[in-house]
Amino acid sequence: MANYLKLFQLPDAFTFHRGGQIHGGLLAYETWGELNADQSNAILILTGLSADSHAARHSANDTAGWWDFMIGPGKAIDTDQWFVVCASSLGSCKGSTGPCSPKPHTGKPYRFEFPDLTLEDIANSSVLLCQSLGIEQLHAVIGPSMGGMSALALLLNHHNYCRHLVHIASGMASPPFSTAIRSLQREAILKDENFNQGHYSATSWPEEGMKFARKIGMLSYRSALEWRDRFPRSLKQVPEHPFGIEFPVESYLEHHANQFIHQFDPISYLYLSRAMDWFDGYRYAKNRADNPLQHVTLDSALVIGVTTDLLFPTDLQEKLHALLLDMGCDSELVITDSIQGHDAFLVDQPVFTRLVEDYLQGTQ
Known part of the structure; x- marks a missing residue:
């Protein structure tokens, strides 16, 4: 199967978990490797909030993907062995249908007329x-x-569709601190004067709101330990104006925030951010004492957490691991000491490639 960006048309009409429908919805996706004769070697990768379908380079697109060190021939997710699928999330602005997509018949963006989006969708x-x-x-x-919670949503709604799970830096639900961070990000976007109740344009973009949202996010993606090692306090520059950028860490945040401003649609960001906060895997239990995963059939799981992760602390992975063991799954819990915080899975290549490769090889 050719490895390039493709479009899958959702059934007409696709009904959302909280109600509402879209017609002619699309998912942009890419594949790597070949599906074997009995269709038993397929791996689905579900993305984080701002990631897209281009997880790794391939023959038709040699641009590095967001998980390039992990996916490819001879790599941890070996595309000589596995058929890998990754889609831009429904609701995103990366080729799949979302709030910024044109509505059928009108050609105007959905904006806030897009149905309420959940990770179940x-x-x-x-x-x-x-x-x-x-x-x-x-x-x-x-x-x-976010992909870890989307994976749990998949298991909870399609009990027998997966044999194995790799769950990284996530949990059954967002903790209050994570929700607070995302709430501030959404507020920054909504209060930008150019947001204009969603009626912004390329020439009148909510730049400041997106910039502040990104900076807030970046503070939570990495750890204080890493900030200390990367940005010695003694290194300063002369600010261009009073209270301007002076410290290296400020320059770092400004640079990366400016890069992000026009890379992601503001309303898509709002929808996906809220979807993360809405997801609660525990609601699938009929009673408080029940295991919400009790009806899921899963052979094994690898649950990975990071000691320095502020957004999804390790107690979330410990609780998920306990639930998986309780429902009869052969679950392995690994807590790494990576200093990069929540983003460690994108940065700590030696640790995460070894964990994922060893686990997948053990599932054959």
């Missing part, structure tokens, strides 16, 4: 994509960050 649309490729059951689903 991302999971359900991803399953439909995989089924359209002839995949009757996934060998594994892999999800970091």
Whole structure:
């Protein structure tokens, strides 16, 4: 199967978990490797909030992907062995249908007329994509960050569709601190004077709101330990104006925030951010004492946490691991001491490639 950006058309009409429908919805996706004869080697990767389908380079697009060190021939997720699928999330602005997409018949963006988006919608649309490729059951689903919660949404709504799970830096629900961070990010965007209740344009973009949202996010993605090592306090520059940028860490935040401003649509950011906060895997239990995963069939799981992760602390991975063991899954919990915080799965290449490679090899 050719490895390039493709479009999958969702069934008409696709119904959302909280109600509402879209017609002619699309998922942008890419694949790596070949699906074997019995369709038993398929791996689905579910993305974080701002990531897209281009997880790694391939023959048709040699640009490095967001997880380039992890996916490819001979790499941890070996595309000589596995057929890998990754889609831009439903609701994003990376080729899949979302709030910034044109509505059928009018051609105008959905904006806030887009149905309420949940991680269940991302999971359900991803399953439909995989089924359209002839995949009757996934060998594994892999999800970091938001993708980890989307993977749980998939398991909770499609009990027998996956044999194995790799769950990274995530949990059954967002803790209050994470929700508070995302709430501030959404507020920064909504209060930008150019946001204009969602009626912004390329020439009147909510730049300041997106910039502040990104800076707030970056503070939570990395750890104080890493900031200390990377940005010695003694290094300063002369600010251009009073209270301007003076410290290296300020320059770092400014540079990366400016890069992000026009890379992601503001309303898509709001929708996906809220979807993360809405997700609560514990609600799938009929009673407080029940295991919400009790009806899920899963052979094994690898649950990875990071001691320096502020957004998804390690107690979340410990609780998930306990639930998986309780429902009869052969679950392994690994807590790394990576200093890069929540973003460690994108940065700490030696640790995460070893963990994922060893686990996948053990599932054969």
